[in-house]
Amino acid sequence: MALLELKDLHVSLEDGTEIVKGVNLKVDSNEVHAIMGPNGSGKSTLSYAIAGHPAYQITQGQILLDGEDITETEADERAQKGLFLAFQYPHAIPGVTVTSFLRSAINAVRKAKNGAVDDPIPVPEFRTELFAQMERLSVSRELASRYLNDGFSGGEKKRVEILQMAMLKPRIAVLDETDSGLDIDALRIVAGGVQELIGPNMGALVITHYQRILNYIKPDFVHVFVGGKIVEEGGPELAKKLEESGYKEWEGVPA
Amino acid sequence: MANAEAAVRFAELPVPTTHEEPWRFTDLRGFDPASYPVPTEAIGAAAASVLPDLDVAASAEVSEGGITIHADALPAGVRFEVLDEHDPRLYGLVGWSDKFTAHNAALWKHGLLVQVAKGVELEKPLYVRIANSVPGGALFWRLLVVAEEASRFTLIEEYASASPDLPGYTNAAVELYVEQSAKLEYVSVQNLSRETWHFATHHARVERDAELDWVAGGFGSKRGKIRIQNDLNGPGATSRVTGAYFADGDQHLDYDTFQEHIAPNTESDFAFKGALRESAKAVWRGMIRVEKDAQKTNAYQENRNLLLSDTAHADSIPGLEIMANDVRCTHGATLGRVNRDEVFYLMARGLSRAEAERLIVRGFFQDVLDRIELLPVREALGQALESRIPQAL
Numbered sequence: 200m201a202l203l204e205l206k207d208l209h210v211s212l213e214d215g216t217e218i219v220k221g222v223n224l225k226v227d228s229n230e231v232h233a234i235m236g237p238n239g240s241g242k243s244t245l246s247y248a249i250a251g252h253p254a255y256q257i258t259q260g261q262i263l264l265d266g267e268d269i270t271e272t273e274a275d276e277r278a279q280k281g282l283f284l285a286f287q288y289p290h291a292i293p294g295v296t297v298t299s300f301l302r303s304a305i306n307a308v309r310k311a312k313n314g315a316v317d318d319p320i321p322v323p324e325f326r327t328e329l330f331a332q333m334e335r336l337s338v339s340r341e342l343a344s345r346y347l348n349d350g351f352s353g354g355e356k357k358r359v360e361i362l363q364m365a366m367l368k369p370r371i372a373v374l375d376e377t378d379s380g381l382d383i384d385a386l387r388i389v390a391g392g393v394q395e396l397i398g399p400n401m402g403a404l405v406i407t408h409y410q411r412i413l414n415y416i417k418p419d420f421v422h423v424f425v426g427g428k429i430v431e432e433g434g435p436e437l438a439k440k441l442e443e444s445g446y447k448e449w450e451g452v453p454a
Numbered sequence: 455m456a457n458a459e460a461a462v463r464f465a466e467l468p469v470p471t472t473h474e475e476p477w478r479f480t481d482l483r484g485f486d487p488a489s490y491p492v493p494t495e496a497i498g499a500a501a502a503s504v505l506p507d508l509d510v511a512a513s514a515e516v517s518e519g520g521i522t523i524h525a526d527a528l529p530a531g532v533r534f535e536v537l538d539e540h541d542p543r544l545y546g547l548v549g550w551s552d553k554f555t556a557h558n559a560a561l562w563k564h565g566l567l568v569q570v571a572k573g574v575e576l577e578k579p580l581y582v583r584i585a586n587s588v589p590g591g592a593l594f595w596r597l598l599v600v601a602e603e604a605s606r607f608t609l610i611e612e613y614a615s616a617s618p619d620l621p622g623y624t625n626a627a628v629e630l631y632v633e634q635s636a637k638l639e640y641v642s643v644q645n646l647s648r649e650t651w652h653f654a655t656h657h658a659r660v661e662r663d664a665e666l667d668w669v670a671g672g673f674g675s676k677r678g679k680i681r682i683q684n685d686l687n688g689p690g691a692t693s694r695v696t697g698a699y700f701a702d703g704d705q706h707l708d709y710d711t712f713q714e715h716i717a718p719n720t721e722s723d724f725a726f727k728g729a730l731r732e733s734a735k736a737v738w739r740g741m742i743r744v745e746k747d748a749q750k751t752n753a754y755q756e757n758r759n760l761l762l763s764d765t766a767h768a769d770s771i772p773g774l775e776i777m778a779n780d781v782r783c784t785h786g787a788t789l790g791r792v793n794r795d796e797v798f799y800l801m802a803r804g805l806s807r808a809e810a811e812r813l814i815v816r817g818f819f820q821d822v823l824d825r826i827e828l829l830p831v832r833e834a835l836g837q838a839l840e841s842r843i844p845q846a847l
Contacts, residue, residue, distance in 0.1 A: 250802050253794070278804035290799040294817025303813060304803040311804065346817070363803060 201225035209259035220427035236424035250284035279311035283369030287376040291348040353380035378412035390415030410442040460550035460559030490592035501585040501614035511578035537565030547629040547657040565596035576607035587616035601636035608639040615647035630658035646674035662688030672699030686720035697726035701734035715748035730766035746777040
């Protein structure tokens with residue numbers, strides 16, 4: 200049984216427009232899958248639908264986590280079961296510090312795991328872990344007491360996304376264009392932070408336009424995603440090929 | 455203590471209607487202040503406080519039955535006592551020019567004088583609680599505060615009701631004299647029953663180099679109007695007013711603020727934030743007036759509302775009247791809703807919808823809460839706001 204499985208997944212916008220047109224995919228622990236596609240292919244829609252955004256309606260098919268159907272569950276329940284989406288454009292939450300937000304999120308997940316009974320993380324343990332992860336991801340300590348993503352640079356937002364991932368320890372991470380807006384040094388740190396988490400306890404789905412991030416997060420499988428469908432699959436060599444010849448080969452092909 | 459002149463004025467004036475500009479958004483139809491009897495005894499238990507466990511220097515409780523003062527350990531130079539109707543400063547700032555101030559001046563029975571002598575500093579706050587307890591009754595309340603030269607202290611005033619749906623009418627008049635180089639922190643929290651009509655006029659005069667730091671919390675009442683006026687009367691005077699309010703059901707809050715710059719080199723900074731649920735309404739009217747001698751004025755006003763339902767409503771009416779030519783005046787008003795994408799972002803981290811919304815609403819208030827210097831008051835108001843955010847919006 201795969202950790203994350205998409206079965207014939209179809210996703211529509213609220214106005215009924217179908218964006219994702221039947222995706223089949225299995226991701227296991229210790230695996231990195233890359234979904235590569237051009238702009239407008241529906242990559243972000245796919246990631247939002249996996250995470251449970253209410254504006255993206257699953258009209259057909261299923262999402263399974265550890266064999267359990269989570270298609271109808273809300274975003275919080277998916278996160279509590281170990282699904283994590285690193286946002287392409289993380290939202291700012293004024294008035295809520297990174298620290299208090301992270302503690303609330305960790306405690307929400309712990310509560311869910313503890314049969315809906317509060318089981319808050321001890322503050323010293325939380326602080327030790329937070330500061331260790333911040334150092335590892337080169338996030339300045341000052342950011343911990345700032346309001347979440349409020350006035351953060353693009354690079355800071357992406358680092359804080361990965362910091363959240365490191366703190367929440369998901370079982371499956373979906374990264375939506377995590378490389379966009381990052382310079383090479385920041386990309387190395389952020390991608391390195393993800394790579395370290397991948398192992399027996401975590402698998403990842405890396406959604407990207409460019410091959411660049413895959414130099415740091417080594418994919419085991421590459422899926423080419425065009426027009427809302429996976430049009431070709433292969434190993435890491437497929438990413439190199441795309442970098443050289445682009446997506447022309449599949450674009451304009453009727454779906 | 456009937457003030458005959460005020461009683462005549464009250465009788466002459468009609469209840470304001472929405473044809474008068476200040477009352478345009480606050481309809482008083484169905485309310486007749488003259489129909490409320492003025493009881494002389496309180497009924498039942500004391501009202502609950504939203505500011506629990508404050509360590510205070512002195513306290514007073516006011517109800518229909520009178521005023522009870524606990525002021526055993528006050529240092530010399532601090533008067534915390536029943537207000538004398540012959541006090542020379544009485545009516546100096548709040549007279550009886552309109553219907554509601556006239557009603558108060560005509561009928562008030564219970565008042566408190568807080569006067570702190572020159573140079574005296576109080577570490578612990580002074581506290582007064584005003585609570586109505588008689589169904590269908592009126593409660594008139596008068597507060598006179600004098601911060602003499604270079605004194606420093608904090609006064610906390612809390613309005614409450616003996617039960618959450620007690621019908622009633624409360625009318626308050628508050629005069630604050632902040633003399634040269636004094637610093638007054640004034641906290642006024644209104645948590646009356648949602649069936650209480652509440653009218654209050656708070657007027658402060660701030661003299662040379664004096665500082666007034668004011669916090670207004672609004673949670674209760676049915677409908678009415680709270681007027682807040684600050685006169686910056688001496689060079690170097692500053693005032694800061696921070697407002698936070700939360701209304702739900704069919705509550706209707708109305709804040710009418712007035713920043714009056716009379717002397718040069720004065721500063722005022724008013725920031726009000728509110729969240730509204732269900733069919734609640736809020737009106738905020740802000741006026742900055744800069745008199746012609748008040749050069750180098752720096753004045754700021756803002757009002758930000760967060761609507762938590764489709765039927766909640768807010769009106770913000772900022773205003774400027776500037777007679778001087780070398781001033782800096784800025785204002786802003788916004789109206790927002792909880793953003794669905796923000797809620798999703800937090801839910802995608804495992805927070806339930808209710809927790810996500812609570813965090814967003816709490817965050818909305820954080821910057822006004824951060825302006826409150828007294829930590830226990832800041833925390834208590836934060837909790838009071840949070841407790842009003844329900845499990846599901």
